[in-house]
Amino acid sequence: MSFNYFRLLGSRQLPQESWGRPATKPWMLAINTALSLILGVGLLYIARSYLPSSQDSKEEAATADKDHPVLKNHSSVQSYKTKHAEYPSIRTFYHPHAHAKKLQAIADLPLLVFIHGLGGSLPQFAPLLGSLVNIAPCFGIDLPGHGMSAFSPMDYEAYTIAAFCELWERAIQDICELHRHKKVVFICHSMGCSIAAILATSPSFPIRIEGFVGICPRATPPSPSETASARRFLSLPDTVLDMLRALDRRGGVNSKSVERMAGKAAGIDLRRLQLAFNKSFKTPVWKRSALGCLPRYDPSGRAIGGLPGRDTWAKIRTPLFLIAGEADAVTKPAEVTKIVSFLKKLAVGEEINGDPGSKPLPPVATAPAQAVGDTSAVGKTEPRADERQFGTLPSTSEMSSQNSAIVKTAVLPSPAAHALMYDHSTYRTVAGLIEDFLARYVSPELSLGWQLQQLTTSGKWDVKNLEKWKRVMPVSGPIGHPPESGIFRAMKTLREQDEIHTPSVFVKNWSDKIFAVIDISHDSPVYDTKSLERGGIQYHKFPTVSKVPPTVVEVADFIALVDRLRLEDPHTVQGKTIGVHCHYGYNRTGFFICCYLIEKLGYRPQDAVEEFAAEKPPGIKHEHFIDTLFMRYHVGLKKAPTFKDSRQGSISGVESVQSSIDS
Template sequence: MATTITLSLLLGISALYLAKSYLSSTRNLDGDNALPESDHPVLKSHSTTKSYKTMFAEYPQIRTFYHPHSHAEKLQAIADLPLLVFVHGLGGCLPQFAPLVGSLVNIAPCFGIDLPGHGKSKFLPKTPEAYTIAAFCELWKTAVEGICKEYGHKKVLFVGHSMGCSISAILTTESSVPFEVVGFIGICPKATPPSSSESTSAKRFLSLPNPVLDLLRMLDRRGGVKSKSVERMAGKAAGMDLRRLQLAYNKSFKTPVWKRSALGCLPQYDSSDGAVGGLPGKDVWAKIQVPLFLIAGEADTVTKPGEVAKIVSFLKDPERENINGTITSNPLPNAMPIPDDGSMDNTTPQENPPNSKADERQFGALPSTSEISSHNSTVVKTAILPSPAAHALMYDHATYRTVAGLIEDFFVRYVSPQLSLGWQLQQLTTSGKWDVKNLEKWKKILPVSGPIGHPPDTGIFRALKTLREQDEVHTPSLFIKEWGSKFFAVIDISHDSPVYDTASLDRGGIQYHKFPTVSKVPPTVVEVTDFIALVDRLRAEQNSSDPTSTSDSSSTTSSNAAGKTIGVHCHYGYNRTGFFICCYLIERCGYRAQDALEEFARAKPPGIRHDHFIDTLFMRYHVGLKKAPTMSTD
């Protein structure tokens, strides 16, 4: 009896000491233990609490998110857009998809729920059978079926993360689902269930009393934002913002929910060592017959990138060749790796970049991607984001733009061209550019930006809005009078015929070059290459004509000694103009993507306005991201 009391006292004192140490370390590292608000405005304003009843259980309070396409009524007659369904993983929640939703909500209706006990859903019911993989699949099927009936959706495209990939794989291959699955994005997927011995060990560990598991989890979180608990998900190279966010997610996930859900992921093994229930394996993944895109992080230790290779092996058809061969390192011809120091290769013309401040990390390579045709005659695309991308890559500020860009590209290429925001915006443009509304909007825009690029006093570029012959202010004659001494050339990238006399620029000593591109759509790889070549040629010509320049006439690297810049304009001078200029700063001047975006936004506020342009930029030039400009419907 005395021994039992003594042991209890020792355990109690130890627990109090550990709790005090943990809270102290968390406070010291987190800044008074202040945790970030993890929800997102889009989720907040489009979420409700619903009740769902399935054959396994009744879930009385499930957080449910639905965001219709903002132009659903206008697009309904011309487009059949799928419902994007976001399925989170074990211990995850909808806010982890918020960065992706922020981009994808503009191209298709979006839907998701928090599983019971996860995120903002109540931990009800508490029976173990309500937390198995089969029960979760049935809950998801019921929820998706209900939203499809309510809003008339017929097609579904799953976007899963971690355990959510396993749930999505089961629903994608289940013939009884009352909706058509047209695609599947799997982020950090798990290929096979735990083995018999792993399941036995896991079950033994999870059989420990909740207070003991609470204590062990508390020890795992010791160190707060620098704890093993955080680094396991976010990666050792994670920035402070991501660490704080991950700590908030980890602390909000309670032990009883974790225990039931983790047990529900473990299969039962029969006498012949066959897995029953739990996470799916080859028998499910091999049945997928829709376009599949698998994304992983090289530094992910939770679901290692090797899991992607396993899934691909399940789907490979040895009788068939790769669709486009295997693409490694650079998925796009002009997407160049950025060295760790932010500079470019010595063989590439460049200038001294500004001090990088976009993120605490730098990424030295682009995602390694490949595409195959599976034995089911469907495309299987993979992308492995280089280290330090980890399990949190879809909500890591350094990687989520790249992930969004890759997903959007996959949608358009393999699911439907109607999932292109550019295509949709073109269809929605019903009024002329010079009607009263747009003319007034155009007049309010800054005619000529500040200098863009290094050196800062003169720059390489200035962004313009298109000149207009009949305007009282921004007309060629006045432009030449005020700005003629500061411009060497003007590149008109608008698709339409110019609404001003271009010859007047030439007469005023400013070269005019027409470089037509399509509005609302990010410039293609070829267009970017041609634009850069044109600017290189103009700068070389300018340097050779500058009497103060001693550089070789073919050089594109010397500074603008004459103090003149190259003007670039589309209609308003934001999206396409900004995209081309940023590409040049990245490829020729050693800027990182975020630095280039900030440089353009500084000179032409608020910068690039369309999210899909920004996503495409980060997909092509995979580097750190601190923040992104907000989207406009411009």
């Protein structure tokens, strides 16, 4: 058997991700039986060394049983019948847009379709769903035998790539007919990218495809020799495969099985989650699905069935965004380079021959991986969790394909691995990248900022909003180094008619602590700015649009303004802070302040977000502001962050946005 396939036994997904029927010759069955007995005796002898403690078992069970509230509250069990099989119990998730009725007159939002990989399940998308359910309706299923879907039927033909594609086509068509969706966007992981590529290039697919996000995709099927080795290995009895997979999981959270997917630098929470995923994926399902992904080769060496390759990827005609992790050992970043080579425009006389992954392609536009404030090279060797570089941007590129569709790529630097979309240190960055791609290349209506602007129909000072404004903390504690005095104080806007938070009272209470106010609201101030200046507090207008994360240029200008203020007269400003306000002082204010802390004071994004929230509770409210912050300042975290947001609690992302529509 091939050593490479034995090494991958414990993973939830194999690099080749697909493979046909097991051999059934009598002599092979006899050999397999003998091998099963020999391995069985050996494994029973060493099993005691690898049995988990009861405490470990309880933790793994608790992790495996945990379902994200968004998934739990919007899932049902459906049956689907296709020409390949009838699937009686498929976990089906559908989450409508929270404000569909209000937006339907002005926006025709596509359905976001989430397609998991081999051994994957919908909970892998849960961190991304925390943001994306707020911008569009979302839909997904667990493939049979995966996640919460039943392992039924058991026939091998029901687990081929062709069967999975037909199941997905049936499920998408049903949900679109039921809820009158006319277009979709695919958001896929690993083998799910292969399924989406087939659907996106199928002339019979009945729904218009507006965009395609592929996370950790594979470009080509396994070679004939790899396929033959895989078939031989997967012809072993299930009991033997079970034992080998258990052996590969020795060491539990520190096993090769876990590190292969999560990466060597993964934190303990991610390791436990990955171990629970690995154990929950049963060998009979893994075997059928893996075999079902393997192609068959004709005498000329052409692959038939199984995972798609160049011929399929080259036909993609929709905006395509490919995301990879530099430390991914399952589907390496070179796979993205191959797919791009299939799609790139050819120069006159140029041909795509040989190994497309042999050399990198020059992108049209590139943001090279670099650390904020540091020009040294990144990712020479895979760092451990306590050696990660902070402030490291993902390398990105964009180009036009031969089909005139935009192709965008992003490679998150090491230690980002195959689990990057549910890794606490990377999922915020991935969510921000996806949101930016959807708004820029699919439809501006998929920008949460645009939607919130359309939904904000009430005036700033109607009775409801005025009462809300009065409940907001007027001035925060000091933010930034040094902690005793800080650099910033986050404020809500002043009002001339207010008895407390009005310029005359503000000057008396704060002129010894605040030397300047930066007003970032777009509207004209509703207070006498000259009153501040007469009281010795500078006033600076820096207008920005509400509901939308500030642009890179706006952030640069804000930082330059703050630096200029701090350098003008150090003696005057010593021990004093700069007040920053929009309307309530949460989202834009928090975003600007966090950007300054990160770029100028060396904060990690998570530290900046947490410090702002501690001094101006509850901190930045809009998910898309936080996702954008992490996208621009991607980092590897030393430990899993403890986000105080809807994804870690019982409140859904939709409820979070609902509560802050007019904030």
